[in-house]
Amino acid sequence: MNYIQDFVAEISNYIKNENVELNAPMKKYTSFKVGGAVDLLVKPETYEEVSKVIGLCEERKIPYYIIGNGSNLLVRDGGIRGVAIKLSKLNGININGEEIIVQSGAAIGEVSLKSRDASLTGFEFACGIPGTIGGAIAMNAGAYNGEIADIIDTVTVVDHKGKVMKLTKDQLELGYRTSVVLKKNYIVLEATFKLKKGEYEKIAGRISDLMRRRREKQPLEYPSAGSTFKRPEGFFAAKLIEDSGLKGVSIGGAQVSEKHSGFIINKENATAKDILDLIHFVQKTVKSKYDVNLDTEVRIIGEEK
Template sequence: MTLNQWELDLAQWVPAHNIKRNESLKKYTMTKLGGKADLFVLPETEEQAAAVVKYAHEHQIPLLMLGNGSNMVVRDGGIRGIVLHFSLLNEVRIEGNTIIVQSGALIKEVSKMAAAQCLTGFEFACGIPGSIGGAMAMNAGAYGGEVKDIVTSCTLLTPEGEQIILTNEQLELSYRKSIIAKNGYYVLSATFELTHGDQQEIDAKIADLTHQRESKQPLEYPSAGSVFKRPPGYFAGKLIQDSDLQGKGVGGAEVSTKHAGFIINKDNASATDYIETIKMVQKVVKEKFNVDLEMEVKIVGED
């Protein structure tokens, strides 16, 4: 099947103006890196999303779901097949202490909406840059809180395009892991249960976490956020710092001098620069401390 045929077929379900050929992915990733997608599709409804997933499965077309692109590095050669972007699926409903959120909504915005309704439990996410879909897939967390602490259920698409609902327990959420990532599911929406709190305390906590993030993280540069998972018994950033790697890198990519756990796109880096800098950090830390740094970010696409 040709790209032409994919485009024609998908236009049965998704508006034609939401199907783009050879779309650069740089503007959809937090690193501002990456090549082009063969076909870039923006569904407007969950039904449209399901139709695209089902079509890709039936015709054995590679399919990648892209959220806010915060924990992903797209290689310079781009993505073959279809990239499904859920940014238009961003509805948020608040019913009492319950929040139902579609996959494309940004988790930090949901955190702020919860706070505005005097709901507590979501403050930890006020600075996480990802989408709800990505946050669910990797059980996003920060400052002592995690998605698994507040989610009650999640509506998903299987790789075959069938819709299922899993409870908190069935999601198998642990440190940066879930059954979503394990089984290749696509997140449509998630339901969170919060508690009513004190407005001043909620606002103060968000202000404090925002200050911590802004003062410690290199937000002035594009990056994939925290690159490595926390190794048992260590902190990745401390190991990298103690390896004298801050300020070092390959090409336009560099280990941040502000926070060693971040690799920044400092000067028009390529995805290859960024990936080679990750490898360099892993190699040096292994040699110096005999610790294997496992990536938190996902690398996708072709060289």
């Protein structure tokens, strides 16, 4: 841990003390509410701070991980060796005509509501997605027949050498739950979306309807990371899981939701191991019954305990 103490001493020149946390429990920073501690959590407030922290990690060969609000993240019980860079302080949202310019740490739902308030349509589909803009772009997040690819214009990213680049929609290589951001491990700093003028009442009504549907169909009362599995080509993950007789199945404190089989939830003080064991059990069962591979949508990092 001496290397972390040295690292903290160096970044204290430009990162505020309140934005640095040693041995930060990741269960506090993930929607699953599980996981061990990360050696160091840093919350940069500017793009320059992001670049400096990444540059120092690279120079010192310290592993680092970018996290938004931890809504699509499962950290193993042994925690994370290295540095977690949480971008939640980079949360600016600016509207310029029919464009909306958003920093990577802004909550997707907040951007959807700001768009509504400006009578801009196109972002309604994202009103209930629990992630941040950076993660949404990396995963080409989508819901209710809409996705980031439909409205994105440009994205500013930084690579692991500290080079800042502006990427067009075509350069983002957006596909189902993937992008060049994921493939090349870029860090999203900012994005510009192109929306259209609409009627406030219609936009607000659509958002209200989608939020109601989400509350009715998804187990929002329990910690989870949203949809646990990607949609296999030609199938629906939740239907495969339910048809395999796995709805409500539990391992430890983790459960396949009785409300929506596509969600694995932390029902009662689950460990990350409980959740991982249940994920593997679901994958094995569906493969055995239907010969379909279920790939996880949730990102899994950290060490075993």
